[in-house]
Amino acid sequence: MLEAPKSDGTVGKALQVLDQVAEFRRPVRFSELLENSPFPKPTLYRFVQTLTNQGMLSFDPDRQTYAMGVRLVRLAHSAWRYSSLARVARPYIEALAAKVGEAVHLAQLDNGHVLFVDRCKATDQFETLAQAGKIAPGYCTGVGKVILAFMPQIEQNRALDQQAYKAYTPSTLTNRAALLTELAQIKADGVAYDREEHEQGIISIACPILTGQGRVVGAVSIASSTNRYTIDDLEKQRPNLLKSANLIGSEAELWQVPTWS
């Protein structure tokens, strides 16, 4: 859960404050922010003011609390629509979810965290919005491990340093060395398994989404519960999963159109 890789000037610091507010997961008072802040009172105060002016935070005058601002919703709309894989991938992950009858997740990596950008559950197609934008650790999820495995060395290193290696379950890999071994194996095999490493009873098979040049841009996974599925059952879905990931990869390739607006 550590942050702040390098403080990119004033802008970086301000964004750090934004993250801090986001972490609270509820409206927060100035004094609460101040307690956990590396910045002195007036500095933090001005950041919060600026961010509020800019609509990145919103201030509730009745309760004197700050929360994430609606401008973010607008900006993220662009991000989701024109930058994330979600848009291109949507039809494919829907098809996959329908075929397999289990939940399908689409993830990208955001500063060491796995960011779920979309998900389709065969049964209820709802709560997509509530799910998109959720984060999970990289080192103990199928999608996370597979993205890490296929990353370029340098970036991988940086990402591995950022993992918390907290033991969510008895199966969680809790140190860098163990994870590194697993990542090599995953890269050789082409898919990653989550054997209840993040949540008891939840298993998944994940594979990377690669561009033509072999860059990882995200991952897709089929997730299920140990009540219904075993790792072997998931393994049987490997061809379906790979096919979908390939299709998404090549579509993403074509997709970024040339300059003529």
Add this chain to the structure above:
Amino acid sequence: MLEAPKSDGTVGKALQVLDQVAEFRRPVRFSELLENSPFPKPTLYRFVQTLTNQGMLSFDPDRQTYAMGVRLVRLAHSAWRYSSLARVARPYIEALAAKVGEAVHLAQLDNGHVLFVDRCKATDQFETLAQAGKIAPGYCTGVGKVILAFMPQIEQNRALDQQAYKAYTPSTLTNRAALLTELAQIKADGVAYDREEHEQGIISIACPILTGQGRVVGAVSIASSTNRYTIDDLEKQRPNLLKSANLIGSEAELWQVPTWS
């Protein structure tokens, strides 16, 4: 479509660059940004670098283009979940949509723009995610006008200055004076109508969501097509609409829990 009310130091300028990238609605090259930028080359260059470092933009090295970064999706998740009305309002707007059998929109105001934070269409409950975060003009939509009508004077003034007053249809109110008259009438009446002012064939009835102290925090609308509905038909839904808005308002009131995490 004008921006930049006051340039909040370096942070404000950087966020201005973010907006600029968002407006392109596609991956964009540095030189394209430079053309429409108020900043000189090295300055813009550093902003883009910083924002990319910070994950607010993402850079595609293959194509040398910038797009909105995934970090925004994560931050917006918090915004949507803990700051927007969407979460509290969801059950109520779903119920309303089911009852009325027409599309129900939930909006908040973001710097003069109407920001749709959620929507339920009685038939297909899908594409919510694609809709959330969309923006529309304030002066020619039901939700927009009703929010403007119930705003405090000072803020209203600022917002009215920011409207574009472009004639989307023959019914659009195209100047401040006409809008102001209408707003007074709306405030007295309690609801706003969109009589095909934004889109030909689309009408709606909108009412404000108010806190106990009488602050507007958003608006709900029932929208329909002139093929199926008349303004009179919408008027008949007024009690349903008001009831839902009241429920959302009082729930939003209660909702921001005290400090004990």
Add this chain to the structure above:
DNA sequence: AAGTTAGTTTCAAATAATGAAACTTAGTTT
């Protein structure tokens, strides 16, 4: 190979950010 454009770096000058301290306001206690 010469020419052109896009992208990147340099560095002194200009500007904006910083934070200790003082101040104001709101809430609590005597």
Add this chain to the structure above:
DNA sequence: AAACTAAGTTTCATTATTTGAAACTAACTT
């Protein structure tokens, strides 16, 4: 109600960061 306390806000001299003209390099085009 006065005295006390804590939360939020402003001031201002100091410090550090941002700024942008110009120079440079890399990547295409002729």
